[in-house]
Amino acid sequence: MTNIYKKKLSQVHKPLTREEQIDLFNKIKAGDIDARDTVIHSCLPLVINIAKKFRMNNKHIDLDDMVQEGNIALMRAVDKWDINKGSITTVATWYIRNSLVDMITDARYNIQHPYTLSRRAAEELRKVKNIDSTNIEYIAKETGLSPKRVKKLLSISPHGMKRLNIYGKY
DSSP, X not given: OOHHHHHHHHHHOOOOOHHHHHHHHHHHHTTOHHHHHHHHHHHHHHHXXXXXXXXXXXXXXXXXXXXXXXXXXXXXXXXXXXXXXXXXXXXXXXXXXXXXXXXXXXXXHOOOOSOOOOHHXXXXXXXXXXXXXXXXXXXXXXXXXXXXXXXXXXXXXXXXXXXXXXXXXX
16 A cells, blocks of 8 residues: 555545435435545545455455455445435445455456466376386386476476476475
């Protein structure tokens, strides 16, 4: 979280009373964009607080990304807000939390690997692993692959290079 964002946030943050929320809600329904912006600015610290709480258990996601996702959810919450169903902070909290949960769930399935295996490479790697030998030339002869290809396949295998003791003792 950059200090510049926090500094600008402290300049625009203004908590809203119930009467102000009702007044701003009526202006938003009438199409006043400035009223919408006022409500959004009043809830920005809420986004940061919720994002910090979610960040504690999800260190693999950057806090700035969480705040950005929360801000988008906040805008959606202001658009869907109905004053009769609750205050803006109640509605915004629900939208922000759900958005961050979805973000965390998506991030768990989008882990980037340092390499990708094609179907052919996976098949070749399976053949190489099935041969119980430490000799690259023997493995190459048995699988019909070049020694260079066998060495490459063993280098991407988690235990392949240990098997050949190419990097020394472990």
